[in-house]
Amino acid sequence: MSANISPTSTAHNNIRSWLFRDMKPFPRWPVTLLLAVCTSVAIGTSSYLMWAHVTASPIAGCGGGGGWVDCEGVANSRWSLWFGVPVSLLALGIYLVLAAALAIAASERFSRRVRKTGWTIVTAAVFAAGMSAVWFIAIQFLLLQHICLYCMLAHACGLIAAATMVVAGPLRPKSARVIAAVSVAGLMILVGGQMLTRPPATFQIETFDVPAGEAGMEELDTFEMTPPGQADQSDEGVEDGFFEAPTAGFITMPSMLFFGVVDAGSVQAQPPPQRIAVIQGGAAKLKVADWPHIGPSDAKFVVVELFDYNCPPCRETFETIRGARSELGGQVAIVLLPVPLNADCNPSIKETGPRYVDSCNLSKLAVAMWRLDQDKFSSLHNWMLGGDQPPSYAEALAKANTMVDPDALKAELASGVPDQFIARHVALYRRVGEGSIPKLMFPRTSVVGKYTSVKGLIDLIRREGG
The missing domain is CATH 3.40.30.10 (Glutaredoxin)
Structure with a gap:
């Protein structure tokens, strides 16, 4: 008696097989360590910015009064929200997913198939973080003309992690391009949500x-x-x-x-x-x-x-x-x-x-x-x-x-x-x-x-x- 296999399950298996086909060897420990450091720093800065938003606390040691370095000016701008949700919360979510996926991908306790899934998620997360970093850096330099040091530190980590995966990631180029396209679609959703978000009160x-x-x-x-x-x-x-x-x-x-x-x-x-x-x-x-x-x-x-x-x-x-x-x-x-x-x-x-x-x-x-x-x-x-x-x-x-x-x-x-x-x-x-x-x-x-x-x-x- 044969088992019934749903079309959805078959599609998922086909997609996963295509992504995993000809996957390169897993990155060595220096790559994993660099990704872990970047992820940890980004989680720390995003957590602090989220805490400052929730508690309405001033952001320590980051300028003020409208100068070039002005975390308050950036944090209180319309670009700090996505449909009313602080972007620091979104960033924190991405980096927590990245941390969990990296822990699975780097551990030999899991099967090779599970680790492949982990590295695929790591790639998707760092691409999303890197593209978001480009967007928010452009916003700070071109539109706000203020920069937030904590934000820039998190963005730098995202860019470094994305560049690392482009150079030393285990996915083949075709698979990486698909993941990048999905990340671009996610970025468009982020940008669109920010455009549609009602600006916060200016006073x-x-x-x-x-x-x-x-x-x-x-x-x-x-x-x-x-x-x-x-x-x-x-x-x-x-x-x-x-x-x-x-x-x-x-x-x-x-x-x-x-x-x-x-x-x-x-x-x-x-x-x-x-x-x-x-x-x-x-x-x-x-x-x-x-x-x-x-x-x-x-x-x-x-x-x-x-x-x-x-x-x-x-x-x-x-x-x-x-x-x-x-x-x-x-x-x-x-x-x-x-x-x-x-x-x-x-x-x-x-x-x-x-x-x-x-x-x-x-x-x-x-x-x-x-x-x-x-x-x-x-x-x-x-x-x-x-x-x-x-x-x-x-x-x-x-x-x-x-x-x-x-x-x-x-x-x-x-x-x-x-x-x-x-x-x-x-x-x-x-x-x-x-x-x-x-x-x-x-x-x-x-x-x-x-x-x-x-x-x-x-x-x-x-x-x-x-």
Whole structure:
């Protein structure tokens, strides 16, 4: 009596026989060891990235603030998900399958037929890992222009493993090409899923429970403002990370900083309105009139923004702010504090990305323009953020020289005062937690990241900016 053999079983046997036909000798131990090392490293990095995603923990030792090395920027991008599933989980799954298949393929305890199956699975897994690595490396370099060191380490392992199997794998070329074609199909599914995945939110809203008016001011030390075009001759030092000089004074109290700049050389008959901008529940306070701003210094509503002229999310948020200002008119003032994402003037940035090379100079130029002519500052600020691409420093300087006296601008830039302002902006950036920009800050609320809803911002300003 003959056994019944299903067509499906027959097809599986035929495919397996075709793949195994003329299989080359199994790789020697150095190949197996190299694959094991690559797999172990990739499992470790993928596990850590998965843990960071699940726990919403910062990724250790990997830049930040939008620099070239910025794991947070990569991990929070749309390309970190596949239909809502973290790609680190997919990578972890591939490498765990690879590890199990490699353990079977390399062990002499199993039959040759089982080991052949193991090596076939190893080949498929490393090809999938290698092709995915090419895709994600291209995404980081070409689209995000940020790299994640942990991701790059895992991708390097995938590429090394794939190259190893091409050179020393046991499958014959025809079989390897079939496995590669299946891996390409899998990659297309990955890419398609990422294209169809809804991008994650580009911003987060932080709230602060400390009432803004609880902490009063005991004393405020004021200093004479260095007039535009004159170098500061003060020998004041640095305390608690904040520059204290004749251009600015501050007083430190528990959980509160007061930033103030007093212009003693002003030609105005009346002192400027003392509208105070409070942020993070009273953790910091700024006199609107004493800092670069657009809009009336005594406006009903105030927003404090930390940004970089070269930061793409900042440029998109600028359009939202412009729309909100058009609606609110003179009711709102925007305190504009450029924070360069450049290690030359911002200690929080460990490595300067290529797009931020001019950030320090552009920020100082903006402050210098504000010091010389606040109306012209508004025009220059809008011009620098309003185009499709940020201007180079040479272009911005040429533009500024057509708006004010070039000699006065040169003297102001050489005075060192714009540098002091930028140092204070950076100090405030560090005090409020560093991380992503732009930051739109109100007394009880901060919006961190790209914000593109004009109506949402108007509602937020009316609700939180008073």
